[in-house]
Amino acid sequence: MVVTLRDVARAAGVSPATASRALSAPDLVAPARRELVQQVARELGYRPNRAARELITGRTGNLCLVVPDLESPFFAAVAKGVQARARALGFALLVADAEEDPRLEAELVGHLGAQVDGVILSSPRMSDVELDRLSRDVLDEDVPLVLVNRRHGGLPSVVIDNADGIRQAVRHLYALGHRRIGYAGGPVGSWSDTQRRYGLEHASHGLRNVEVTDLGHFPPLFGGGVAAGDLVAASGVTAVLAHNDLLALGILSRLRARGVRVPEDVSVVGYDDIPAATLVSPALTTVTVPLARLGRAAVDLLVEAGPVPTPTESALATALSAADGGLDAGSGTPPSVLIGVELVVRASTGVASAQASVADG
Amino acid sequence: MVVTLRDVARAAGVSPATASRALSAPDLVAPARRELVQQVARELGYRPNRAARELITGRTGNLCLVVPDLESPFFAAVAKGVQARARALGFALLVADAEEDPRLEAELVGHLGAQVDGVILSSPRMSDVELDRLSRDVLDEDVPLVLVNRRHGGLPSVVIDNADGIRQAVRHLYALGHRRIGYAGGPVGSWSDTQRRYGLEHASHGLRNVEVTDLGHFPPLFGGGVAAGDLVAASGVTAVLAHNDLLALGILSRLRARGVRVPEDVSVVGYDDIPAATLVSPALTTVTVPLARLGRAAVDLLVEAGPVPTPTESALATALSAADGGLDAGSGTPPSVLIGVELVVRASTGVASAQASVADG
DNA sequence: GCACGTGCTGAAATCGCATTCATCCGCACG
DNA sequence: CGTGCGGATGAATGCGATTTCAGCACGTGC
Numbered sequence: 001m002v003v004t005l006r007d008v009a010r011a012a013g014v015s016p017a018t019a020s021r022a023l024s025a026p027d028l029v030a031p032a033r034r035e036l037v038q039q040v041a042r043e044l045g046y047r048p049n050r051a052a053r054e055l056i057t058g059r060t061g062n063l064c065l066v067v068p069d070l071e072s073p074f075f076a077a078v079a080k081g082v083q084a085r086a087r088a089l090g091f092a093l094l095v096a097d098a099e100e101d102p103r104l105e106a107e108l109v110g111h112l113g114a115q116v117d118g119v120i121l122s123s124p125r126m127s128d129v130e131l132d133r134l135s136r137d138v139l140d141e142d143v144p145l146v147l148v149n150r151r152h153g154g155l156p157s158v159v160i161d162n163a164d165g166i167r168q169a170v171r172h173l174y175a176l177g178h179r180r181i182g183y184a185g186g187p188v189g190s191w192s193d194t195q196r197r198y199g200l201e202h203a204s205h206g207l208r209n210v211e212v213t214d215l216g217h218f219p220p221l222f223g224g225g226v227a228a229g230d231l232v233a234a235s236g237v238t239a240v241l242a243h244n245d246l247l248a249l250g251i252l253s254r255l256r257a258r259g260v261r262v263p264e265d266v267s268v269v270g271y272d273d274i275p276a277a278t279l280v281s282p283a284l285t286t287v288t289v290p291l292a293r294l295g296r297a298a299v300d301l302l303v304e305a306g307p308v309p310t311p312t313e314s315a316l317a318t319a320l321s322a323a324d325g326g327l328d329a330g331s332g333t334p335p336s337v338l339i340g341v342e343l344v345v346r347a348s349t350g351v352a353s354a355q356a357s358v359a360d361g
Numbered sequence: 362m363v364v365t366l367r368d369v370a371r372a373a374g375v376s377p378a379t380a381s382r383a384l385s386a387p388d389l390v391a392p393a394r395r396e397l398v399q400q401v402a403r404e405l406g407y408r409p410n411r412a413a414r415e416l417i418t419g420r421t422g423n424l425c426l427v428v429p430d431l432e433s434p435f436f437a438a439v440a441k442g443v444q445a446r447a448r449a450l451g452f453a454l455l456v457a458d459a460e461e462d463p464r465l466e467a468e469l470v471g472h473l474g475a476q477v478d479g480v481i482l483s484s485p486r487m488s489d490v491e492l493d494r495l496s497r498d499v500l501d502e503d504v505p506l507v508l509v510n511r512r513h514g515g516l517p518s519v520v521i522d523n524a525d526g527i528r529q530a531v532r533h534l535y536a537l538g539h540r541r542i543g544y545a546g547g548p549v550g551s552w553s554d555t556q557r558r559y560g561l562e563h564a565s566h567g568l569r570n571v572e573v574t575d576l577g578h579f580p581p582l583f584g585g586g587v588a589a590g591d592l593v594a595a596s597g598v599t600a601v602l603a604h605n606d607l608l609a610l611g612i613l614s615r616l617r618a619r620g621v622r623v624p625e626d627v628s629v630v631g632y633d634d635i636p637a638a639t640l641v642s643p644a645l646t647t648v649t650v651p652l653a654r655l656g657r658a659a660v661d662l663l664v665e666a667g668p669v670p671t672p673t674e675s676a677l678a679t680a681l682s683a684a685d686g687g688l689d690a691g692s693g694t695p696p697s698v699l700i701g702v703e704l705v706v707r708a709s710t711g712v713a714s715a716q717a718s719v720a721d722g
Numbered sequence: 723g724c725a726c727g728t729g730c731t732g733a734a735a736t737c738g739c740a741t742t743c744a745t746c747c748g749c750a751c752g
Numbered sequence: 753c754g755t756g757c758g759g760a761t762g763a764a765t766g767c768g769a770t771t772t773c774a775g776c777a778c779g780t781g782c
Contacts, residue, residue, distance in 0.1 A: 002501070004738060015762045020740060030760060050476050051415035052738035055767045060412070062455070070444060071636075076437045083431060083458045092473060094423070095456040097444045112453060115411050140363070222640060249640050256642065275432075276637045279583060279610050281617065366769060376732040381770060391730060413768035416737045728779085735772075742765080752755085 003044045012040040023048070058142075063302060064094035064112040065120045066105055071097075073274035074244070074291065075122060078148060081295025082120060089303060091117070102126040109145075110138045118302040120295075122148040124190045131155065144305045146298050150191045151336060156305050158297040158337040162192055163199030165287035168343040169241055169269045170203040172285070174210065177352035178239040178267060182213045184228040184251060186220045186243035193217070193243055196271070200241070213237055218247055225250015233260055238267065238352045245270035245277050245286055252280060252348065263350030273344060282347030289341045297337045305335065364405045373401040384409070419503070424663060425455035425473040426481045427466055432458075434635035435605070435652065436483060439509060442656025443481060450664060452478070463487040470506075471499045479663040481656075483509035485551045492516065505666045507659050511552045512697060517666050519658040519698040523553055524560030526648035529704040530602055530630045531564040533646070535571065538713035539600040539628060543574045545589040545612060547581045547604035554578070554604055557632070561602065574598055579608055586611015594621055599628065599713045606631035606638050606647055613641060613709065624711030634705060643708030650702045658698045666696065 009019035014033060021028045022037035023046075029037070040046075054060050065082050067075040079095060086093045094112050098105040105123050113119050119139065123131075131152050135145045147157035173181055183200055186193035197214075204210045215231045218224035225247040232240045232251055242248035248270030255262055262268055262282055270277060273288035370380035375394060382389045383398035384407075390398070401407075415421050426443050428436040440456060447454045455473050459466040466484050474480050480500065484492075492513050496506045508518035534542055544561055547554035558575075565571045576592045579585035586608040593601045593612055603609035609631030616623055623629055623643055631638055634649035 005740095006738080016739080017741080017762055017764095018760085021761090024740075028760080033760090047475055049416070049738050051412045051421070052767090053740075054412040055410070055416055055738080055769090056740050058767090064453075070441045071434070071437045073432070073434075076432045079456070080431045080458055083456060084460075087457070092425075092455050092476065093457070094453050095440070095444060096448070096454070097441055099445075108448075114408055115453065222636075253640070253642070275583075276640055279614065279637055280641055281614070365767095377769080378732055378734090378771080379730085382731090385770080389730080394730085410768050413737090414770075416739090416768080417770045419737090723782100725782090726780090729777090731774105731776080733772105733774085736770085737768105739767090740765100742763105744761105744763085746761080747759090748757105749759105750755105750757085752753100 003046050005046070005048070008037065008041045008044055008046050011044060012037045060115055060117055061091055062094055062116045063091045063118050063120065063299065064096065064116040065122075066096045066098055066108050066112070067122045068098050068100045068105070068124065070095065073246075073276065074272055077274075077291035078122065078295040078298075081292030082299055083295075084292070085296040085299035089299065091299075098123075102130065106130055106134055106138070109134050113139045113143050113145075116143065118144045118146070118305075120146050120148055120298045120302060122150070124150060124192060125187065128152055144302055146301045146305070148294060148298050154334060156301050156334040156336060158294055158301060158339060159195075160192075160289045160294065160339045161341050162195035163202060165271060165289070165341040165343070166196050166199035166241065167203040168341075169271075169287060170200065170207070170210075172343055172345060172349065173239045173241075173267060173269065174207050176239075176267065176349060179209050179352070180211050180213065180237045180239075182215045182232055182235050182237035182240040184215045184225070184232070184240055184242045184247055185217045186247070188217045190220075190243075196243065215240070218243070220244045220247055222246050222250040222253070225252070226254045229254025229258070232266060233258055238265075239269070239349070240266065241269050241271075243271060245272045245274045245284060248284055248286065248348075249276060249280060252282075252284065262348055265353055267349035267352070269343075269349060278346070285346045285349040286344060287341050288344045290339060294339050297339065301335060301337060364407050366407070366409070369398065369402045369405055369407050372405060373398045420478055421476055422452055423455055423477045424452045424479050424481065424660065425457065425477040426483075427457045427459055427469050427473070428483045429459050429461045429466070429485065431456065434607075434637065435633055438635075438652035439483065439656040439659075442653030443660055444656075445653070446657040446660035450660065452660075459484075463491065467491055467495055467499070470495050474500045474504050474506075477504065479505045479507070479666075481507050481509055481659045481663060483511070485511060485553060486548065489513055505663055507662045507666070509655060509659050515695060517662050517695040517697060519655055519662060519700060520556075521553075521650045521655065521700045522702050523556035524563060526632060526650070526702040526704070527557050527560035527602065528564040529702075530632075530648060531561065531568070531571075533704055533706060533710065534600045534602075534628060534630065535568050537600075537628065537710060540570050540713070541572050541574065541598045541600070543576045543593055543596050543598035543601040545576045545586070545593070545601055545603045545608055546578045547608070549578045551581075551604075557604060576601070579604070581605045581608055583607050583611040583614070586613070587615045590615025590619070593627060594619055599626075600630070600710070601627060602630050602632075604632060606633045606635045606645060609645055609647065609709075610637060610641060613643075613645065623709050626714055628710035628713070630704075630710060639707070646707045646710040647705060648702050649705045651700060655700050658700065662696060662698060 005019055006016050009016040019037050022034045026034050063086050069075055083093050096108040102125055147155050151157045151159050204212045213235050218228050229251040248268050252268055260266055270284045270286035273286045277284040277286050366380055367377050370377040380398050383395045387395050424447050430436055444454050457469040463486055508516050512518045512520050565573045574596050579589045581604055590612040609629050613629055621627055631645045631647035634647045638645040638647050
C-alpha cells in the first residue's frame with residue numbers, strides 16, 4: 001500500500017542505498033541518477049518513514065513546548081510564535097499544558113523530552129535545582145533545553161527586558177507628575193516578578209521624591225486584580241504598576257466599581273499588552289512585549305545550540321544584565337537573548353491629580 | 362549509555378522476546394519472570410524507544426490538532442481541552458497553527474497526519490470536497506480524522522448546539538421585549554455561521570412580531586465588531602446577536618464610542634463566552650460553550666473511532682439535528698457529538714427601550 | 723502408555739531507512 | 753604501461769523493539 005524506499009529504488013533501477021543517497025545526500029550520487037531517483041520518488045508519492053529514519057539517526061524532527069497554561073493570552077502568543085518558527089524550520093511541535101503545576105512541568109519535560117530534538121520550557125516558578133536536575137539528569141545529553149521568560153545559569157534562555165519595561169513605565173508616570181506609585185506584584189517566586197521588583201527599585205532610585213509602595217503578591221489573573229484594587233484604593237497611591245495585564249484589568253474593574261476614576265484619580269499600567277488590553281475602557285497603558293518574537297527566538301536558540309552545553313552549576317549569571325537587546329555571547333555562559341519591550345500609552349494613565357491621595361471608601 | 366530492552370533481558374536472564382512480553386503483554390509470561398523483568402526494568406530505568414516501537418507497530422502514540430489560530434481564545438480553550446484529554450490517555454499532542462489559511466490547513470494535515478495516530482481538525486472554512494480529499498487521499502487509511510465545530514457527512518465530528526444557543530438568546534431578548542433584532546454574522550462560508558443563521562430563522566419563526574435584520578458578514582474579530590457597530594446603530598434594531606464574542610465586544614466598544622448606551626438603548630449578545638466577555642463593562646451576555654469539553658470529546662471520538670470508517674460521499678447528514686445532547690449513533694453515519702450550550706445573562710442585555718429605534722448620529 | 727493440547731520460552735525475522743565497507747571503473751600520473 | 757586514487761555504486765549491517773514460529777515441558781484423556 002504505502003510506497004517505501006525499496007520501491008523507489010526498484011522503480012528507478014538502482015539499489016536502495018543509492019536511492020537513499022539520492023534523496024538525503026544528493027551530492028553523493030551522479031547527477032543523472034540523482035534526478036531519475038528524485039523524479040521516480042515524486043511520481044510514486046514516496047514519503048520517508050519518520051520512525052525508521054529516527055531509529056537510525058536519532059533525530060525526530062520534533063520540538064516540544066511546555067507552558068503553564070495554554071489558554072493564557074501570554075503563553076498562547078508565545079506558543080504561536082514557537083509553532084510558526086518551528087514549522088518554518090521543518091519541525092513539528094509537541095505542546096504540553098502543565099496546568100500551572102511545576103511538578104507536572106517536570107514530568108512532561110521528562111516524558112516528551114525522550115521523543116524530541118529539543119525542549120522549550122516556560123516555567124516561571126520551577127525551582128532552580130529542579131531546573132538543573134531536568135537538564136542534567138532527565139533529558140538526554142543531546143536534547144537541548146531552552147528557557148523562556150526565565151534565566152538560569154547554565155541554560156540558554158530568552159527573556160524580556162523586565163527592568164527596562166518597568167523603567168519606561170515609571171518614567172512615564174513620573175513625567176505625568178506621579179510621586180506615589182504602587183506595585184501590584186505577581187506570585188511569590190515568579191522569576192519575572194523578582195526581576196520587575198529589582199527594576200522598579202532601580203528605576204525609582206534615580207528619581208526625586210518618588211515613593212514606591214509594595215502592594216503585595218497576587219495571582220496574575222483578573223481575580224487577583226480585583227483584590228489588588230482595594231489595596232490600591234486604600235494605599236493612597238496615585239498610580240499603580242501591575243505585574244501583568246490581567247492583574248491590571250482586574251484593578252481597573254475594581255476601581256471603577258468603587259467609583260475611583262481612571263485615570264483621573266488613579267493611573268494604571270499593565271505589562272505584556274495582551275489583546276484584551278485594548279478591549280476595555282479606558283484602554284490600558286501597558287508594556288508591550290513581542291511575544292511571538294519571544295517564541296521564535298526560543299526556537300532559533302534551540303537549533304543554533306544543537307546539543308546543549310553541559311550546564312554549569314553556577315547560578316550567578318542570573319544577575320540583571322540590562323544590556324541592550326541581542327545575544328550576549330559570554331565565553332562559557334550559554335546564549336541568552338534579551339527581547340526589548342516598549343511602553344504603549346493608552347487611556348488608563350493621566351496626569352496626577354492635585355489632591356493626590358485617595359481615601360478608602 | 363541508554364538502556365535498551367536487550368540490557369533488561371540480559372540483566373534479568375531472559376531472552377529479549379520474553380522481556381518484551383513481560384513489559385507490553387504481561388499475561389503471556391509466567392508471573393515470577395514477569396515481575397522479575399519488570400523489577401529489573403524499573404531498576405535500570407528502562408525507557409522503550411518510541412521510534413523502534415513505532416516502526417513495527419505503526420502506532421506513534423501521538424495525536425495532532427490543527428486550528429486556524431492558536432492565539433484566539435476560542436481555539437486556545439479547545440486546544441487546552443484536547444491536550445488534557447490526550448495526555449490522560451497517554452498520547453502526546455502535536456499542535457499546528459494554520460494562520461487562518463485553509464490551504465495551509467490541508468498541507469499541515471498532510472504532513473502531520475503521516476506521523477500521528479489521529480488528527481483533530483478545526484476548520485470553519487475548508488471546502489467540503491477538500492475535506493473529503495483529505496480524509497480519503499492524503500491521510501492513511503488507519504489515521505482517523507475528527508472535525509471540531511464543523512459537521513460533514515462521512516466524518517466523525519463534535520459540534521456545539523448552534524441552533525439551541527441562538528434560540529436561547531432570541532428567547533431571552535424576546536422576553537425582554539425586543540422585537541427588532543439584528544444579527545452580525547461571521548465570515549462567509551463559515552460552517553457555524555451558517556448554522557446560526559438557520560437557528561436564528563427557525564427560532565424567530567416561532568415568535569410573534571419579531572423582525573430579524575441581517576447586518577451582514579464580518580471578520581469574527583474585535584475590528585469586525587467596530588464596523589458592525591455602525592450598522593447596528595443605523596439599522597434601528599433594539600438588540601443585536603453577534604456571531605461571536607470578539608465581534609460583540611467590538612460592537613460594544615463602537616456603540617459606546619458613539620454614545621449609544623448598552624443595554625439601555627441597545628442590547629448585545631455574544632457567543633462562546635471567552636474570558637474577555639467578563640472583563641468589559643457592561644459584562645457581555647453571551648452563550649457559554651464548554652470549549653474544553655469540546656476538545657476532550659474530540660479526543661474521545663478519535664480513540665473510540667479507531668481507524669476511520671470509509672467516508673461516504675453523502676453530505677446529507679449535515680442537516681440540522683437539534684436533538685438533545687450526546688451521541689447520535691445512526692447506523693451508517695459516523696459518530697457525532699453534540700455539545701450543549703447555555704445562555705449566561707450579564708449586563709449587556711436589558712429591557713427594550715420604549716422609543717425603540719435608535720437614530721444614527 | 724501414548725497422543726495431544728496448553729503454557730512458556732527463545733531464536734529469528736521484520737519494520738524502513740542510513741551508513742559502512744568493499745567493489746569497480748576510469749583517469750591521471752609516474 | 754602499471755600503479756594509485758577518487759568517485760559512484762551496491763551488498764550488507766544495524767537501529768530497538770515486536771512478533772511469528774518452533775520447541776520444550778507438563779498434564780490430561782483415552
